[in-house]
Amino acid sequence: MSHMTSSELQLSVSKTMENKLHDCHFHKLRSFFNRIYFFFHILATAPILYFRASYFFNSSNNHHFFSWVLIFGSEILVLLLWIFKLSYYWRPVTRTVFPENLPEDEQKLPRIDVFICTADPDKEPTFEVMNTVISAMSLDYPAHKLSVYLSDDGASSSVTLNALKHAWVFATWWLPFCKTYNVNPVCPKPFFEHHLQLLLQQSHNTDFIQHANMLKEKYQNFKERVRAWKPTQGDEIASNTSARDHSPFIQVINESSIGDDAATINPENTGMPLLVYLAREKRPSHHHHFKAGALNVLQRVSSVLSNAPYILVLDCDMYCNDSSSARQAMCFYLDPKTNPTLAWIQFPQKFHNINETDIYDSQMITTWPIIYPGTDGIQGPILSGTNFYINRKALYGFTVDGGNDITDQRYTFGSSNELIKSLGQMEKNTDDAMKTRDFSCDYKLQEAQFLATCVYEDDTQWGIQVGFRYNTVVEDVMTGFILHGQGWKSVYLNPARPQFLGSATTSLNEALIQNSRWAAGLLQIGLSKYCPLFYNSPRLLIFQRMLYSWAAFFPIDFLPISCFAIVQPICFFYGIPLYPKVSDLLFMPFAFVFISSRVKLLSEVFISGGSVHTWLNVQRIVMIKGVTCYVYGALECMMTKLGIREANFMPTNKAGDDDTSKWYQIGKYDFRTSNMFLVPIVTAVTLNISSFVAGVTRVIFGTSNSWDTLFAQLCFSFYVLIMSFPVIEGMVLRKDNASIPIRTTLVSTLLSFVVLGLGYFIFVLH
Numbered sequence: 001m002s003h004m005t006s007s008e009l010q011l012s013v014s015k016t017m018e019n020k021l022h023d024c025h026f027h028k029l030r031s032f033f034n035r036i037y038f039f040f041h042i043l044a045t046a047p048i049l050y051f052r053a054s055y056f057f058n059s060s061n062n063h064h065f066f067s068w069v070l071i072f073g074s075e076i077l078v079l080l081l082w083i084f085k086l087s088y089y090w091r092p093v094t095r096t097v098f099p100e101n102l103p104e105d106e107q108k109l110p111r112i113d114v115f116i117c118t119a120d121p122d123k124e125p126t127f128e129v130m131n132t133v134i135s136a137m138s139l140d141y142p143a144h145k146l147s148v149y150l151s152d153d154g155a156s157s158s159v160t161l162n163a164l165k166h167a168w169v170f171a172t173w174w175l176p177f178c179k180t181y182n183v184n185p186v187c188p189k190p191f192f193e194h195h196l197q198l199l200l201q202q203s204h205n206t207d208f209i210q211h212a213n214m215l216k217e218k219y220q221n222f223k224e225r226v227r228a229w230k231p232t233q234g235d236e237i238a239s240n241t242s243a244r245d246h247s248p249f250i251q252v253i254n255e256s257s258i259g260d261d262a263a264t265i266n267p268e269n270t271g272m273p274l275l276v277y278l279a280r281e282k283r284p285s286h287h288h289h290f291k292a293g294a295l296n297v298l299q300r301v302s303s304v305l306s307n308a309p310y311i312l313v314l315d316c317d318m319y320c321n322d323s324s325s326a327r328q329a330m331c332f333y334l335d336p337k338t339n340p341t342l343a344w345i346q347f348p349q350k351f352h353n354i355n356e357t358d359i360y361d362s363q364m365i366t367t368w369p370i371i372y373p374g375t376d377g378i379q380g381p382i383l384s385g386t387n388f389y390i391n392r393k394a395l396y397g398f399t400v401d402g403g404n405d406i407t408d409q410r411y412t413f414g415s416s417n418e419l420i421k422s423l424g425q426m427e428k429n430t431d432d433a434m435k436t437r438d439f440s441c442d443y444k445l446q447e448a449q450f451l452a453t454c455v456y457e458d459d460t461q462w463g464i465q466v467g468f469r470y471n472t473v474v475e476d477v478m479t480g481f482i483l484h485g486q487g488w489k490s491v492y493l494n495p496a497r498p499q500f501l502g503s504a505t506t507s508l509n510e511a512l513i514q515n516s517r518w519a520a521g522l523l524q525i526g527l528s529k530y531c532p533l534f535y536n537s538p539r540l541l542i543f544q545r546m547l548y549s550w551a552a553f554f555p556i557d558f559l560p561i562s563c564f565a566i567v568q569p570i571c572f573f574y575g576i577p578l579y580p581k582v583s584d585l586l587f588m589p590f591a592f593v594f595i596s597s598r599v600k601l602l603s604e605v606f607i608s609g610g611s612v613h614t615w616l617n618v619q620r621i622v623m624i625k626g627v628t629c630y631v632y633g634a635l636e637c638m639m640t641k642l643g644i645r646e647a648n649f650m651p652t653n654k655a656g657d658d659d660t661s662k663w664y665q666i667g668k669y670d671f672r673t674s675n676m677f678l679v680p681i682v683t684a685v686t687l688n689i690s691s692f693v694a695g696v697t698r699v700i701f702g703t704s705n706s707w708d709t710l711f712a713q714l715c716f717s718f719y720v721l722i723m724s725f726p727v728i729e730g731m732v733l734r735k736d737n738a739s740i741p742i743r744t745t746l747v748s749t750l751l752s753f754v755v756l757g758l759g760y761f762i763f764v765l766h
Ligand SMILES: O=c1ccn([C@@H]2O[C@H](COP(=O)(O)OP(=O)(O)O[C@H]3O[C@H](CO)[C@@H](O)[C@H](O)[C@H]3O)[C@@H](O)[C@H]2O)c(=O)[nH]1
Pocket: 117, 118, 119, 120, 124, 153, 289, 290, 291, 294, 314, 315, 316, 317, 384, 385, 386, 473, 474, 475, 476, 514, 517, 518, 521, 649, 650, 651, 652, 653
């Protein structure tokens, strides 16, 4: 090195930079502040624990025993979850990729299979699903290396199949158009409905204008045909079947399968990705395991058709907004250093229907910019259901060193010889077969049909040792955890331009149902033999265990949150002090912990691009979820564990309805949700209001001492009041169709009095 001149040195550095495929940046400063914060926070908890413990050791103090036990218990739980969460802040990293350094020779790019799942044409509008399919077909990748599979779990008629054929025809026009003009976004709907007009105004390219107008017409036509379609007798998928009871059906969509529409294909189109429709067999006698079941069938079926070594998984509403994600992912897979242990590349979930206020925090604002970079620095991000590229081998249970310890393949993978043969052929270059793609009278299609039957999985390891795992409704986190436990790694990539955009839940009802499902599913993992704390895997680092423990157990937050929402106001109402006096030095650590954690959240919200308003919303919705979703999630988890109830995966509604979205857009809560959710929320708020009024009266007119002893509770109660503003507004100030019905308010007020009464017996008399 010493004999190199500085310019030579620079040249050699830029040369290596040139060939670099990806880079990783460690956020030193952020990590430093996080660690300092944690240090002081931990320091402050010591006097708090001392204060609580000394109360219990002082025998003269036991008159408020119950309330103190509950509050102390809550504080310990909060502390525990908070310690788990520390792992997310330890080592945040950000990655960049250089797709321009990928080999120019297309032969060197591996094949990719895209899996898209849809389940319910009412909640998941078919036309939007088609847009996702078309956007995936438009990825910037050699067409003969790309295959798109659509799994239809709602196949009671051929509505989706029919739409898919129209989508294919439209794609023969759309794909060349995207290529020629470098169109962005590659998803037709947002392009024609939001971007095109501006482009037409700005463009002077007459070719483009002509071409775009022609495509717009084709798009309108495509949309109308999809929306107007009604099932008829003699459907290809027999019309007398129901979504829960029918045979498997697989069709490759191409010139020969679209019938009369063949005349409308773009004659100039050169090369389309393979497009396959799949409705797996459903029988009441066989559990279908929701999305995990669908993904496993997709994996098997694709293994005999295209068998790509890498798979992109998309929810039906998550369209490709940009065409470069495939090449970006290849920057990791084609790097010989990272490849061998790399299972998946996770892209963030971003949404097209989110506004600035995002009242229900549907986008989970701090999750993608804060939590995911944090997990990436430890071992790689948690798997998150959609927007990820995954190595097929990892799903097949191969070990990280490329071997396969599976001794009995038929026992593991089932009886299909074709499938077992495919295991060894993932990396083989089957370009020629892919180019011709003649499956029409192929035995492979029959084999695929067989692989999509329900009985195929009987007595195999699908869902247990291979594929997406079945014992939870959050199959993604579970599967990712097991892969991490086997030593596989993952990376998180969040490029400036969003690669995927989906629809977030923008009504309170949908958000609460979705979060109840997540809470139930995550707790199912925590309480299973895969409990991240104890799961036997020598490869899991302690930080990894903490990280997954937080993910699996955070719904337990419902215990402290409910406790703070119920016990706290009762005590304030009756003047039972729970915290040190303001004049006491021990008041300081409590104040510090409370304030610093709020400020920490504020800083995270700012880093994530939010505002003070967002910060308030985030805290609000956590409190609401704490007294509803997490409680029901925990109950549901318990009931499934005890076998009283079957786990359920109710897909979210992606069909925006104007009235609901109106409330979301103007940033007002839409309280049209079931009483199951509404009553606990309103009860907690009315309870807090009554205790605030009683408490303030006590502080003002009571002994001078009560100011000193109850100050902390006064502040806390005031804080809860501010957080409850939308609920109070919904109860008393609003008189519209989305406000809180007067009956609910009355019932809840009554309930809160009952709680106060009971509280008297439990907390005051004891
Ligand atoms: O029986 C089912 C149920 C659902 N789905 C599909 O699963 C996807 C996700 O469902 P969605 O209703 O959008 O649930 P979300 O809560 O928004 O999904 C998040 O959480 C799920 C786990 O609970 C993950 O699977 C998802 O990838 C993740 O985006 C959709 O494409 C559905 O069509 C099926 O294919 N079969």
